[in-house]
Amino acid sequence: MAVTTAPATFADQIGFDEKLKAARAASRVLATLPSERKDAALRAIADRIVEDSARIIEANALDLEAARDNGLSTGLQDRLRLDEARLSALAAAVIDITALVDPVGESIRGRTLPNGLKINQVRVPFGVVGAIYEARPNVTIDIASLALKSGNAVILRGGSAAENSNRVLVESIQAALVSAGVPAEAVQTIDEFGREGARRLMQARGYVDVLIPRGSAELINTVVAESKVPVIETGAGVVHIFIDETADADLAAEVVHNAKVQRVSVCNALETLLIHRGAADRVLGPVLDALRASGVTMHADSATRLLYADSVDATEDDWRAEYYSLDLAVKIVDSLDEALEHIQTYSTHHTESILTQDFTNAERFLAEVDSAVVMVNASTRFTDGGEFGFGAEVGISTQKLHARGPMGLQELTSTKWLVRGTGQTRG
Numbered sequence: 001m002a003v004t005t006a007p008a009t010f011a012d013q014i015g016f017d018e019k020l021k022a023a024r025a026a027s028r029v030l031a032t033l034p035s036e037r038k039d040a041a042l043r044a045i046a047d048r049i050v051e052d053s054a055r056i057i058e059a060n061a062l063d064l065e066a067a068r069d070n071g072l073s074t075g076l077q078d079r080l081r082l083d084e085a086r087l088s089a090l091a092a093a094v095i096d097i098t099a100l101v102d103p104v105g106e107s108i109r110g111r112t113l114p115n116g117l118k119i120n121q122v123r124v125p126f127g128v129v130g131a132i133y134e135a136r137p138n139v140t141i142d143i144a145s146l147a148l149k150s151g152n153a154v155i156l157r158g159g160s161a162a163e164n165s166n167r168v169l170v171e172s173i174q175a176a177l178v179s180a181g182v183p184a185e186a187v188q189t190i191d192e193f194g195r196e197g198a199r200r201l202m203q204a205r206g207y208v209d210v211l212i213p214r215g216s217a218e219l220i221n222t223v224v225a226e227s228k229v230p231v232i233e234t235g236a237g238v239v240h241i242f243i244d245e246t247a248d249a250d251l252a253a254e255v256v257h258n259a260k261v262q263r264v265s266v267c268n269a270l271e272t273l274l275i276h277r278g279a280a281d282r283v284l285g286p287v288l289d290a291l292r293a294s295g296v297t298m299h300a301d302s303a304t305r306l307l308y309a310d311s312v313d314a315t316e317d318d319w320r321a322e323y324y325s326l327d328l329a330v331k332i333v334d335s336l337d338e339a340l341e342h343i344q345t346y347s348t349h350h351t352e353s354i355l356t357q358d359f360t361n362a363e364r365f366l367a368e369v370d371s372a373v374v375m376v377n378a379s380t381r382f383t384d385g386g387e388f389g390f391g392a393e394v395g396i397s398t399q400k401l402h403a404r405g406p407m408g409l410q411e412l413t414s415t416k417w418l419v420r421g422t423g424q425t426r427g
Contacts, residue, residue, distance in 0.1 A: 016190065016193055019155065019188050019190060020128075020155070020204055020207035020208070022185035023153040023154075023185055023186075023207070023208075024127070024128055024207055026185040026186040027125065027127045027128050027151075027152060027186075029182075029183055029186075030125065030148070030151045030152060030153060030182070030183075031104070031124070031125050031127070031151050033151065035102040035104075037181070038102070038148055038149055038151070038182075039098040039149075040180045041176065041177055041182045042094050042095070042097055042098045042145055042148060042149060043094075043095065043180075044176035044179050044180045045094050045144070045148075045172075045176040045177070046091040046092075047176070048172045048173070048175060048176040048179075049087055049091040049094070049141065049172060050087070050088070051172075052168070052172045053084060053087045055168055055172075056082060056165065056168050056172070057082060057083060057084070057087070059164040059165050059168040060080070060081065060082040060137065060162075060165040063137075063161060063162050063163065063164050063165050064077065064081060066161070067080055070161075072161060073324060073325065074265075074325065075264055075265035075324030075325050076161070076265065076324065078263070078265040079138075079265045079266075080135045080136070080137065080162055080165075082137055082138070086138065090138055093141075093142070093145070093392045094141065094391075094392075096391040097145050097146065097149050097391035097392060098149075099391075100149065100390070100391055100408075101409075102149065102150075103410045103412075104123055104125060104150065104151045104413065105122055105123065105124075106122060106123045107120055107121070107122050108121045108122065108123065108415060109121050115424050116421070116424060117419055117420070117424055118419070118421075119418070119419050120417070120418045120419075120420075121416070121417050121418075122415060122416060122418060123410070123413040123414075123415055124151075124413060124415060125150055125151035125152045125412070125413060126209040126210050126412060126413065126414055127153070127209040128152065128153045128154070128155065128207060128208050129152045129208070129209065129210055129211075129212065129412060130155045130156075130201050130204070130208040130210070130229065131143050131154060131155070131156050131157065131211070131212050131213075131214065131394070132157045132159075132198055132202075132211065132212075132213045132215075132223055133156075133158055133159060133213065133215050133219075134158070134161060134162070134216065135159060135215075136158070136214065136215070137158065137162045137165040137166055137169060139158070139214060140156055140158055140162075140165075140166050140169045140170065140173075140189075141169060141392075142385075142392035142393060142394065143156065143394050144173050144187045145392060146390075146391070146392055146393075146394055146409060146412055147186075147187070147394075147412060148177075148187070149409055150409045150410075150412040150413055151413075152412055153185065153187070154186070154188070155188050155189075155190060155208065156170065156187070156188065156189045156190070156191075157189070157190050157191060157197055157198045157201055158189065158191055159191070159215075160191070160194070163191045166189055166191055167189065170187060170188070170189045174187060199226070202223060202226050202227040202228065202229060203227075203228050204229060205228040205229050208229045209229075209230070210229065210230050210231070210232060211223060211227050211229040211230065211231050211232075212231070212232050212234065212395055212407075213231065213233070213234060213395075214234050214394075214395045216236065217235075217236040217348075220234060220235065232399065232402065232403055232407070232411075233397065233398060233399040234395035234396055234397055234398065234407075235267075235348045235349060235350050235396070235397075235398030236267065236322050236348045236350070237266075237267030237268055237269065237271065237322055237348060237350040237351065237396075238321070238322050238346060238350070239259075239267075239268060239269065239270050239350055239351045239352065240270075240271070240272045240273075240274060240342075240343050240346075240347060240352045240353070241255070241259060241270055241272075241273055241274070241354070241355060241380065242274040242275075242276070242333075242336070242339040242343070242352070242353070242354045242355070242365070243273070243274070243275045243276060243279055243283055243287070243355045244279065244336065244354055244356035244358060244361050245276040245278035245356075245358070246279075246356050246357040246358045246361075247276075247279055247283060247355040247356055247357065248355075248357065249286050249287075250286070251355060251377065252283050252286075252287050253283075253286045253287045253290045254290075255353075255355060255377070255379050256273060256287050256290075256291065256355075257290045257291060257294065258379040258381060259353070259379040259380045259381055260273075260291060260326075260328055261294045262379070262381050263381070264323070264324060264325055264326055265324050267322075267350060267396060268350070268380050268382075268383040269324075269381065270328065270380055271321060271322055271323055271328065271329060272318075272328070272330075272331070272342075272346065273287075273328055273329070273330045274331050274332075274339045274342060274343075275287075275304070275330070275331070275332050275333070276332075276333060276334075276335070276339070277332050277333065277334050280307055280332050281307070284304070284307050284308055285308065288308050288310075288311075288330070291328060292310060294326070295326045296326045296327065296328050297311075297326060298310070298311035298312065298328055298330050299318040299321075299327060299328065299329045299330065300312070300313070300329075300330040301314050301330070301331045301332060303332040304330050304331065304332050308330075311330065314329055314330070319331075319342070319345075319346045320346055322348075336361050336364065336365070339354075340364075343369060344370070347369075347370075347371055348398060349371045349372060349398045350371060350372055350373070350383070350398055351371060351373040351374075351375065351383040351396075352369050352373075352374055352375070352380075353374075353375035353376070353377075353378055353379070353380050354375070354376055354377075355376075355377055356376065356377070362376045362377075371398075372396060372398050372404045372405040373396075373405050383396060383405070383406060384406060385406040385407065385408050388406050388408070390406060390408030391408065391409075392408075393406045393408060394408070394411065394412060395407055397411070
């Protein structure tokens, strides 16, 4: 199947610098748009996704064929795939966003000073948000919808692997925006400019207010290192679960299986399992048998292999691996302290979970693990904007400035101070 050239659209008619200027102009409109208008535009987007589903899936098939021809991993192919069910879920997520409180204008704090000045800190949009991501056409919908609701224009670089899918999705979004009386320039793609477009987006300080990368560690590190635009860093997911000595075996088997197998191609999937030596004889077999039955290959340390021979030797690289596949690193540790040390050494500070019946150990784990999301007795698959009630997510921030963890509407805003006086002067 050959990749076809789409008809000329808004996205094809203007150059890169013009797109930046158009996004800045659109951001000024969006900043003062009432919630009702933004929600109407979101409902139009949801409707358009459903109406255009056949065309979107046809474009996605081109990307999937190219992905297979180019040897893209099965995990990334899964991320790339769109079908009726996934598009319906995306449309439903857009509708969910309309039910969320608009953060723009929210008062965070304020007071009246002794001199009578009234000061108030309120939430405001960033302005223009740039996003660089790869093989994830769902992100096109998620980021565009959250940006719109939070009053931001957005410029998207979705990567060559999903170029056909993203082009059609953006065309659908822009048509929906126009039908709702919102500037089409509020959502734009620069995929037609290729890698050079991504590089220029990273240099577009003054036009783009913040840049959010989503994808491999290599992509994220490149954006962080080369961007002149402020970056909110989303991180790779070398995600850990620690089975403590007191963990319930049935709970452990169910939670670990869900965390690893439910969907392997996502950043909150389990990649390293740590098991307390005191629980290994009781828990290791049931947990790993359930994984093995689902096709998981265990990359295990020597202590684990003595108890569970149906595994392969782990190497140093396995402790740092984000597999995106049915592979799992497994290690037996002597204590909670050793588990904490291992996580501190190898974690990407995304999500970690402890399975335990010991309240003290649970609270220590919550307090001492330095990750964006830390859990007790729960699957790491819950680290997700939709699951947290955000409707969708821009990404999962693993940095510590401004935003950390799943990023929703509030994380796409900044603040400004409003000061109301009656002629006060400073002595």
